[in-house]
Amino acid sequence: MKLATYKDGSRDGQLVVVSRDLSTAHYATGIAGKLQQVLDDWNFMAPQLQDLYDTLNNGKARQAFPFEPSRCMAPLPRAYQWADGSAYLNHVELVRKARHAEVPDTFYGDPLMYQGGSDDFIGPCDDVVVPSEAFGIDFEAELAVITGDVAMGATPAQALEGIRLLMLVNDVSLRHLIPGELDKGFGFFQSKPATAFSPVAVTLDEVGDAWDQGRLHLTLQSTWNGRKVGMCEAGPEMTFHFGQLIAHICKTRNARAGSIVGSGTVSNKDWSHGYSCIAEKRAIETIENGKPKTNFMKFGDTIRIEVKGGDGQSVFGAIDQKVVEAA
Amino acid sequence: MKLATYKDGSRDGQLVVVSRDLSTAHYATGIAGKLQQVLDDWNFMAPQLQDLYDTLNNGKARQAFPFEPSRCMAPLPRAYQWADGSAYLNHVELVRKARHAEVPDTFYGDPLMYQGGSDDFIGPCDDVVVPSEAFGIDFEAELAVITGDVAMGATPAQALEGIRLLMLVNDVSLRHLIPGELDKGFGFFQSKPATAFSPVAVTLDEVGDAWDQGRLHLTLQSTWNGRKVGMCEAGPEMTFHFGQLIAHICKTRNARAGSIVGSGTVSNKDWSHGYSCIAEKRAIETIENGKPKTNFMKFGDTIRIEVKGGDGQSVFGAIDQKVVEAA
Numbered sequence: 001m002k003l004a005t006y007k008d009g010s011r012d013g014q015l016v017v018v019s020r021d022l023s024t025a026h027y028a029t030g031i032a033g034k035l036q037q038v039l040d041d042w043n044f045m046a047p048q049l050q051d052l053y054d055t056l057n058n059g060k061a062r063q064a065f066p067f068e069p070s071r072c073m074a075p076l077p078r079a080y081q082w083a084d085g086s087a088y089l090n091h092v093e094l095v096r097k098a099r100h101a102e103v104p105d106t107f108y109g110d111p112l113m114y115q116g117g118s119d120d121f122i123g124p125c126d127d128v129v130v131p132s133e134a135f136g137i138d139f140e141a142e143l144a145v146i147t148g149d150v151a152m153g154a155t156p157a158q159a160l161e162g163i164r165l166l167m168l169v170n171d172v173s174l175r176h177l178i179p180g181e182l183d184k185g186f187g188f189f190q191s192k193p194a195t196a197f198s199p200v201a202v203t204l205d206e207v208g209d210a211w212d213q214g215r216l217h218l219t220l221q222s223t224w225n226g227r228k229v230g231m232c233e234a235g236p237e238m239t240f241h242f243g244q245l246i247a248h249i250c251k252t253r254n255a256r257a258g259s260i261v262g263s264g265t266v267s268n269k270d271w272s273h274g275y276s277c278i279a280e281k282r283a284i285e286t287i288e289n290g291k292p293k294t295n296f297m298k299f300g301d302t303i304r305i306e307v308k309g310g311d312g313q314s315v316f317g318a319i320d321q322k323v324v325e326a327a
Numbered sequence: 328m329k330l331a332t333y334k335d336g337s338r339d340g341q342l343v344v345v346s347r348d349l350s351t352a353h354y355a356t357g358i359a360g361k362l363q364q365v366l367d368d369w370n371f372m373a374p375q376l377q378d379l380y381d382t383l384n385n386g387k388a389r390q391a392f393p394f395e396p397s398r399c400m401a402p403l404p405r406a407y408q409w410a411d412g413s414a415y416l417n418h419v420e421l422v423r424k425a426r427h428a429e430v431p432d433t434f435y436g437d438p439l440m441y442q443g444g445s446d447d448f449i450g451p452c453d454d455v456v457v458p459s460e461a462f463g464i465d466f467e468a469e470l471a472v473i474t475g476d477v478a479m480g481a482t483p484a485q486a487l488e489g490i491r492l493l494m495l496v497n498d499v500s501l502r503h504l505i506p507g508e509l510d511k512g513f514g515f516f517q518s519k520p521a522t523a524f525s526p527v528a529v530t531l532d533e534v535g536d537a538w539d540q541g542r543l544h545l546t547l548q549s550t551w552n553g554r555k556v557g558m559c560e561a562g563p564e565m566t567f568h569f570g571q572l573i574a575h576i577c578k579t580r581n582a583r584a585g586s587i588v589g590s591g592t593v594s595n596k597d598w599s600h601g602y603s604c605i606a607e608k609r610a611i612e613t614i615e616n617g618k619p620k621t622n623f624m625k626f627g628d629t630i631r632i633e634v635k636g637g638d639g640q641s642v643f644g645a646i647d648q649k650v651v652e653a654a
Binding site: 011040078079080081083086104106107110112113114115116117118119120129130131135152153174177180182183184185186187188189190191192193194248249251252253254255256257258259326 | 405
C-alpha cells in the first residue's frame, strides 16, 4: 500500500491512503490519524489500511479525492529517529579521490552513518529554505526505509524483517559548512538543514521483485532545473543493504518504531549514469580537470527526484522542490 | 511546576504533575496524557497544569499519590530532537591536554554539538544496558532544556525565550568506541547508547535566581558506586549558555517543540570539584602521571546524578542507575 500525510495545519498532518497509480487518495480517519500511530501498532492497523487501499484501487472508496502531492507533508512530518547511512561506497571513493585521500579499508566492512535532525522535516513540494547561497546548497537523492521496533543486537537479517515502508529522500546538504563541522569531530549539524521526503511511503510489496534482500533495484532519477542529471541504479552498487544499516544502529541500542534510515547518496561507478548530488559531479570534474566546474544550487533552482517502477509509473511520487532564501 | 512521565506500558507513558518537594504526584489526565502534547500547545496547556500543580502543593489534590521515581520514564520517553552540546570548554581542554592536542581557537566562539538518538530514551532508574564492558562504559552528568518552537535564525536571546523545561541527563558514552567513530568523520553513533533523564523536568521558575540568562547556578552531584565523585558548579564555567546552544541549531533550520538540548559534561577548572564523567578523571590522571588509573564502569556499577536547590531539596529527583549486560 501507499501512504501519505496531508497538510491540515497540525504538526503531524492527516494520514491518507493513496491509490497505486497515485491518482486518488482517501483519509485514513477511523483507522489512524497519523502515520506514527500506525508504526506504533503496525500489526493491528496495517491490515485495516490495506483493506482501504484495496477498496480505493478498485474505485470503490466512496470518499476518495484526487491526490495532490503539493498538499503533502513528509510521510512522517517529524520522527523520533533519522539515521542516514552512506551505503554507496562509490560516492565516498569519488569524493575522496578528488581530494587525493584514500578510502580506509574499514569503510568496506563498517557503514558510515550520521544521526540527522528529525523534528522538522519538509514535504515533497515544500521550498528548501536556506539563509545563504554561500553555504553551498546541494541536493542528495537517496532512498530511505521506516522501521518498526528492532532490538539491540539484531542481525542484518533480523533487521530486514523490521522494515515497514520505503520512500525517497532529498537530504539537503550545505557543502561549504561541512569541512568546518567535520574538523570539529562531532559530525554534521548545521550542514544538514531540514530534510525532504517523497509524497508517499510504500510497503515493500509495492515494488515486487525490485526489492531484493534490502536493496531496491530501480533507477533513481534526479532532475536539476529541468535537466535530467542522474539516472542512477540504486540496487547493485549499494555496498551495505538496509538490513546492515539498521543493524549498525542496533549494535548498542534499540531502534524504535518510526525510525527512518537512509541509504546515502545513490552512486554508480559508471559515470554515464550521472549523479545524485552536485558534490559528486564536482568530484568527477576535479578528478578529470583538477578543479570543479559545476556550481552548487542558487536561489530559484529546482530539484526533482523520482523513481519509476517496472511499469513506468512513479512509485513514490516526485520530490519537486525550489530553493529559496530564508526570509 | 514539575512534570514527570509514569510508565503505563505505552510508548509515551502518562503525564503526571509532581509536587515541589517530590513527595506526591497527580495524573494530568483531563489536561494532557503526554508531555509532547503539552509542548506542542504550551500556552494553552501549561496554565492548566500549573493550576493542578498549585492544588497539589497545597495538599488539596484529591487523587494525589506518593511519587515514586522508579516508576518514571524519561520526562519525554522519546523525542523529535536530542542535540547535545559540549558547552563546558574545560572538559574539552582537559581531554585534549591529556593527549597533547590543542583546543582550536574557533572552539571558544562556536559550540561543539552532536545530534543524538532520541527514539528510545530510558528512565531515571532504568538499567543502563550495554553489550560489553570492553566498550568503555562511562556516565556523563549534564543539564538539558526542552524547547518550544524556535525559528531558524533565532538569536541567543530569542532562543532563551523558547526554553520550556529543565532537567538532568546521563549521556551514557562508550569511550572505546569513540575514537573509531570520530576517525570516520561522521560523529558519534554507536558510542552513544540510550540516554537517561531525571525523574522530573521543571519550569525555570522552580530554580528561581539560580537560573540566570541561560545558565543554572547550582551544583551537579555525581555519585559512582556510592562514592561522591563530582560536586561540579554548573553555572559560571558554562562557556556557551543554553540560548547560544539553541541558536547554534537554528543557524540553518528550525528547532521544533520538544527539542531537547544538552549542555555536555559539566566541568570545573578547579579539580577539587571532582568530575561529571570518568573520561575527565582519566584525563587528569594522564596529565598528572602520564597514564589513567581509574577504570571505566563495570556491570553492576551504579551512578547517581542529582542537583539540590538553595533549600537543600532535590530539584529534579535523582538519576539512579545500574549498569547491566545486554541479555
